[in-house]
Amino acid sequence: MRLLTHNMLSSNVKGVVNGFPLRLEASSWVEKEVEFNADFLRSMFPKIDWPALAGAAQKIGYAALPDTADATMLESEDFLKKFHHALLEIHVEEGALVCPESGRRFPINKGIPNMLLNEDEV
Amino acid sequence: MKLKQLEGLLGNLEQFSDPKVELEQYPTGPHIASRLLYMAESMYGDVSGKVVADFGCGCGTLGIASTLLGAEHVIGFDIDSQSLEIASINAAELELDIDLILCDIKSLGPKGKFVDTVVMNPPFGTRKKGSDMEFLSVALKVAERAVYSLHKTTTREHVRRAALRDYNAKSAEILCQLRFDVPKIYKFHKKKEVDIAVDLWRFVP
Numbered sequence: 001m002r003l004l005t006h007n008m009l010s011s012n013v014k015g016v017v018n019g020f021p022l023r024l025e026a027s028s029w030v031e032k033e034v035e036f037n038a039d040f041l042r043s044m045f046p047k048i049d050w051p052a053l054a055g056a057a058q059k060i061g062y063a064a065l066p067d068t069a070d071a072t073m074l075e076s077e078d079f080l081k082k083f084h085h086a087l088l089e090i091h092v093e094e095g096a097l098v099c100p101e102s103g104r105r106f107p108i109n110k111g112i113p114n115m116l117l118n119e120d121e122v
Numbered sequence: 123m124k125l126k127q128l129e130g131l132l133g134n135l136e137q138f139s140d141p142k143v144e145l146e147q148y149p150t151g152p153h154i155a156s157r158l159l160y161m162a163e164s165m166y167g168d169v170s171g172k173v174v175a176d177f178g179c180g181c182g183t184l185g186i187a188s189t190l191l192g193a194e195h196v197i198g199f200d201i202d203s204q205s206l207e208i209a210s211i212n213a214a215e216l217e218l219d220i221d222l223i224l225c226d227i228k229s230l231g232p233k234g235k236f237v238d239t240v241v242m243n244p245p246f247g248t249r250k251k252g253s254d255m256e257f258l259s260v261a262l263k264v265a266e267r268a269v270y271s272l273h274k275t276t277t278r279e280h281v282r283r284a285a286l287r288d289y290n291a292k293s294a295e296i297l298c299q300l301r302f303d304v305p306k307i308y309k310f311h312k313k314k315e316v317d318i319a320v321d322l323w324r325f326v327p
Contacts, residue, residue: 004173004195005221008236012229020233032219040171040194047236088195091219112206115225122229 001111003056004087007048009113011099011106013121021052022097022106024059029095034088041083042074048087057086128190129156135212137181138205145202146245146253150183150272154300158241158270158322159187161297166324168239168268169193175264177227177242177257182209182220184241189218196220197237199227227260235266235327243272246318255284262289262327269327275299275319285325292326 011019054065064082066073073079097106097113104121107114132152141147163169170192176185179198186209188196198220200206206222213220244257254273261269262285269291273281278296285291302318 001221001223002195002219005197005223008197008233009223010233034219037171037194044173047234110207110210112203112210112222112224114203115223115229116201117226117229 001092001108001113002088003053003090003092004044004048005113006056006092006097007052007087009097009115011097011102011104013099013102013104013117016099016101018101019099021049021055021100023100024056024092024095024097026060026092026095026108028093029060030091030093031085031089032091034084036081036084038080041080041087044087045069045071045074045083053086057090060090060092062086062090123190125156125160128160128187129153131190131216132156132183132187134215135181135183135186136208138208140204142202144250146247146250147180147202147205148243148302149181150243151303152183154243154272154302154320154322155183155187157298157300158272159184159191161322162239162241162268162270162324163191165297166268168270172238172267173197173236174239174241175199175237175261176220177240177261178244179209179222180205180243182206182212182222184243185209185220186213186216186218188239188241189213189220190216198222199225199230201226228256230260230264234264236264238265238267240265240269240271242270246274247277255281258285258325259289262291262325265327267326269323269325271323271325272300272302272320273323275321278321281321281323285323290327293324295324297322297324 137149240261
């Protein structure tokens with residue numbers, strides 16, 4: 001699971017009002033190089049929840065992203081490279097996503113988060 | 123990539139080894155899958171450089187086809203962990219990266235328009251009525267540009283009405299009609315092979 005996907009997922013356990021962002025716990029991850037595409041990054045930027053991305057990246061030891069970001073930073077090649085790396089090149093293999101409100105854990109095995117809910121959670 | 127080449131690559135993918143009838147798991151054949159994605163890309167530019175979600179991805183055929191046509195990021199969603207394992211192997215064999223998520227499409231939270239395009243071959247809703255429309259409803263909530271989906275031709279007017287009136291689609295257009303070969307994979311199938319007419323739709327959310 002890439003951090004871009006993490007940025008899109010939320011907890012939908014019954015009764016939870018704000019299930020985003022899911023807290024990332026990662027015990028293993030891999031990095032894979034992806035072709036750099038500045039246009040894609042610029043078009044994605046407005047849709048990304050920045051604190052969620054920066055927070056998740058920090059959890060796996062990538063602290064190069066600033067805590068806050070705005071559109072003017074997209075002019076900087078250096079910023080785009082870091083954004084690119086965090087968004088697309090890190091794959092979480094094992095760990096969990098934790099609902100920020102209920103504490104419900106969604107395990108990640110072999111890179112696949114299990115977001116299935118139990119009957120009493122729907 | 124040429125259409126024939128895409129179809130050829132998809133033809134090599136592994137499919138369900140033990141399909142589950144309650145989930146209406148029919149593999150999306152390489153003929154249909156390659157045409158769906160090829161039209162989405164060549165006619166509308168909805169794939170290359172985009173974020174694409176494959177709803178009910180099964181063994182990953184449509185998601186993998188999206189990656190082959192240049193999608194920047196692809197996420198496959200399915201409720202069946204065994205299918206996702208096969209999807210994962212299929213992607214790895216072609217050295218492609220797609221993200222996979224084990225979840226029920228119905229409980230996928232509406233976190234805004236998080237993808238550009240949704241591609242899907244939903245359960246036809248024959249065994250469990252309305253499941254194809256549940257998929258469509260969620261797809262139209264999360265897609266920003268377009269939703270490509272296959273529905274039985276016999277349900278055409280119902281699909282159009284629901285999309286435009288109930289799910290607020292801006293447009294609902296049939297790109298072509300295809301024959302869906304459903305091989306005899308379940309015991310209740312009496313004929314050797316059933317040929318179902320399906321419409322390939324493009325919806326604009």
